[in-house]
Amino acid sequence: MHQPHAEPRRSIYYRYQVFDAWLPSMHPGPQRHAVVIAGAGPIGLVAALELARHGVKCVLLESERQVSEGSRAIVFTRRSMEILQQVGVAHRVTQNGLPWRFGNSVYRGQRVFRMEAPHDPDDRFFPMINLQQQYLEEYLVDAVRANPLIELRWGNRVNAVTQDGQGATLDVDTPEGPYTLQTNWLVAADGARSGIRSMLDLKLEGASYEGRFIIADIRIDLPLPTERLAFFDPDWNPGNTILMHREPHGIWRVDYQLPPGEDAEAALKPESLKARIDAQLAMIGHAGVPWAMDWCSVYSARALTLPDYVHGRVLFTGDAAHLLPIFGVRGANTGFQDAQALAWRLAFVVKGLAAAPLLAGYSSERVGAAREIIDEAGKSTRFMTPPTRGFRLLRDAVLSLSLSEPFVGPLYHWRTSRPHEYRDSPANSAGDDNALFQAGPGHGAPPQNVRLGADDHLLDHLDHCFALLYFTEDAAVPDALTEVVNELRAKGLPLRVIAVGSAQPVAGADDTLADADGHLRVRYGVLASGAAYLLRPDQHVCARWMGLDATRLRAALVNAAGLNKEV
Amino acid sequence: MGPNTLSIPGLEQVYDALATAIDAAGPEKTELFLVKLALLNANALADPAVFQVHIDAALKDL
Ligand SMILES: Cc1cc2nc3c(=O)[nH]c(=O)nc-3n(C[C@H](O)[C@H](O)[C@H](O)COP(=O)(O)OP(=O)(O)OC[C@H]3O[C@@H](n4cnc5c(N)ncnc54)[C@H](O)[C@@H]3O)c2cc1C
Numbered sequence A: 001m002h003q004p005h006a007e008p009r010r011s012i013y014y015r016y017q018v019f020d021a022w023l024p025s026m027h028p029g030p031q032r033h034a035v036v037i038a039g040a041g042p043i044g045l046v047a048a049l050e051l052a053r054h055g056v057k058c059v060l061l062e063s064e065r066q067v068s069e070g071s072r073a074i075v076f077t078r079r080s081m082e083i084l085q086q087v088g089v090a091h092r093v094t095q096n097g098l099p100w101r102f103g104n105s106v107y108r109g110q111r112v113f114r115m116e117a118p119h120d121p122d123d124r125f126f127p128m129i130n131l132q133q134q135y136l137e138e139y140l141v142d143a144v145r146a147n148p149l150i151e152l153r154w155g156n157r158v159n160a161v162t163q164d165g166q167g168a169t170l171d172v173d174t175p176e177g178p179y180t181l182q183t184n185w186l187v188a189a190d191g192a193r194s195g196i197r198s199m200l201d202l203k204l205e206g207a208s209y210e211g212r213f214i215i216a217d218i219r220i221d222l223p224l225p226t227e228r229l230a231f232f233d234p235d236w237n238p239g240n241t242i243l244m245h246r247e248p249h250g251i252w253r254v255d256y257q258l259p260p261g262e263d264a265e266a267a268l269k270p271e272s273l274k275a276r277i278d279a280q281l282a283m284i285g286h287a288g289v290p291w292a293m294d295w296c297s298v299y300s301a302r303a304l305t306l307p308d309y310v311h312g313r314v315l316f317t318g319d320a321a322h323l324l325p326i327f328g329v330r331g332a333n334t335g336f337q338d339a340q341a342l343a344w345r346l347a348f349v350v351k352g353l354a355a356a357p358l359l360a361g362y363s364s365e366r367v368g369a370a371r372e373i374i375d376e377a378g379k380s381t382r383f384m385t386p387p388t389r390g391f392r393l394l395r396d397a398v399l400s401l402s403l404s405e406p407f408v409g410p411l412y413h414w415r416t417s418r419p420h421e422y423r424d425s426p427a428n429s430a431g432d433d434n435a436l437f438q439a440g441p442g443h444g445a446p447p448q449n450v451r452l453g454a455d456d457h458l459l460d461h462l463d464h465c466f467a468l469l470y471f472t473e474d475a476a477v478p479d480a481l482t483e484v485v486n487e488l489r490a491k492g493l494p495l496r497v498i499a500v501g502s503a504q505p506v507a508g509a510d511d512t513l514a515d516a517d518g519h520l521r522v523r524y525g526v527l528a529s530g531a532a533y534l535l536r537p538d539q540h541v542c543a544r545w546m547g548l549d550a551t552r553l554r555a556a557l558v559n560a561a562g563l564n565k566e567v
Numbered sequence B: 001m002g003p004n005t006l007s008i009p010g011l012e013q014v015y016d017a018l019a020t021a022i023d024a025a026g027p028e029k030t031e032l033f034l035v036k037l038a039l040l041n042a043n044a045l046a047d048p049a050v051f052q053v054h055i056d057a058a059l060k061d062l
Helices: A044-055 A079-084 A090-096 A134-145 A194-200 A271-285 A331-350 A358-384 A389-402 A406-412 A479-490 A519-523 A550-561 B006-023 B030-045 B047-061
Strands: A032-038 A060-064 A075-077 A099-100 A102-107 A110-116 A128-130 A150-154 A157-163 A169-172 A181-188 A211-220 A228-232 A241-247 A251-257 A291-301 A313-317 A451-453 A466-471 A495-500 A509-515 A533-534 A541-545
Touching: A032 A044, A044 A060, A044 A079, A044 A134, A044 A181, A044 A331, A044 B006, A075 A079, A079 A090, A079 A313, A079 A331, A090 A134, A102 A128, A110 A389, A110 A406, A110 A479, A128 A271, A157 A194, A181 A331, A194 A313, A194 A541, A211 A271, A211 B030, A241 A509, A251 A271, A271 A291, A271 A550, A313 B006, A331 A358, A358 A389, A358 A509, A389 A406, A389 B030, A479 A495, A519 B030, A533 A550, B030 B047
Parallel strands: A032 A060, A032 A181, A060 A150, A102 A228, A181 A313, A466 A495, A495 A509
Antiparallel strands: A075 A128, A099 A128, A102 A110, A157 A169, A169 A181, A211 A251, A211 A291, A228 A241, A241 A251, A466 A533, A533 A541
């Protein structure tokens, strides 16, 4: 019998709410669903909310009865905020999080590199915002509970999975015992130690780089701005790196690497933590400032991915699909992009609009993103935690040079999470004018946000649909285009037409953006009326044209949406 | 190597300077010093491919 913790987790700043477990005895009858998601971590929650935006119901199974412990993911990127905006929680993150854009690398008490994340005046969100993971999960849970299409079952743990060509059968354990549940599709969002991954006997690939870090959240009042701080090779922890981040509610996160060979349990003992945190505070000139421990944990940085995220009727996402080093803010931020890339395709397949092979595009796009991150993260970790004598010597040479030679500074800057551009995606249109554009987001790129007015941005106008941005000064969208739009909409394709460039509403468009100063047109590299961009439901560009015609529009939509031939 | 080779007096000057600097760095810090020097020279060279040629040449006949 599965007995999740019924006592609220302890925290000095966060009040945990324990939810009632969902019990099978109170819901008699066979259980068959179109989509079941295992795991209500940030990624399972976002996947459920994204599916609901497409009108697809799901059951969300969560082993625990409360949100996750400790701060875990603390830095959310601009792209994550754009995704969270779509599922309706970005405003709560903005209200409560701490935005920032500078990172500092310190060696021997000197700042040797200052990273400045670009912040475009057209962006709605800051490059980074700090918020503890429990809060984000709480906001997502609130959104899920308010959504009639999602049934969140606390205290339900998936214990076994079998599948055939039609779906999967799950054994689910609850505080009153097991029940069986059938689903056409299972989304495995059950985290880094994914039991479902093991049940299917799937192996992660990549280098199992094993740097271990102590992660501690302390409450302390430090007169420092919200900026990332990285300290290299300090006297109290020679050869190793320490990171510090400010979090809301007076909490600071201190991450430090454990010397190889040191026992993690010993390192987590209060006296060991105290000695090291005190040493760190002394080094930054705040010796003796009182602090209190909220939560600590040991974390090993690994860089691994499944080579395929689609296994019959089981679809992997988030940490269940890949384990990425958190440095460069990868864990949850990467997972949100997974959830978003998966959900619209799964919705199309569930609704019978597209055939199952559409899901292969999810896998190829996201496995590609994970591999790129693994490659980049490898560079950063080789600097932070040199794996061999040669790498250590080079790192030490760079530290030493950096005190007087700024040219090595950029080596300190680990590449932070950025949205992947799906340049080779099968969703991209083969016959468009992508190559002719001099500006604007290209094939597979996420859209560049554009400020249209006070509290009004381009991305605010996008929803769960394909979006055709049609640039025109005319009074109406050409009939031939409208015919294609209406034909595909009648078949169930969610598609919105947004006209750009006219002061009056354009006939045939769902929305008109005046773009009086032509700023949007400039940013998108549009030279003349009749140009267009086609954005997928996850907003990535799949086609753009200097001059759009009906045949090419239809071909691009049929291809990107994987429309069934008989449709 | 390339066309920009040192004159003989120049080579002799570099030879002495490098030997003196290695002695000044001391046995503990020789490697660190040499790697720093290599990075500074690589930056002045501004050509990773040429730098790779130098690495390959220096690795020969060790
Ligand atoms: C100590 C620590 C520190 C971290 N720090 C950072 C950080 O600073 N920055 C960062 O970006 N990321 C960080 N991460 C990673 C980040 O937390 C994850 O990337 C993120 O939570 C991934 O979300 P997820 O939904 O895929 O998985 P999880 O958040 O792990 O969620 C999985 C959920 O599935 C549930 N579950 C598991 N098995 C089952 C089952 N069989 N049946 C039903 N439910 C199940 C779990 O209870 C859990 O709620 C950290 C992780 C850890 C462990």
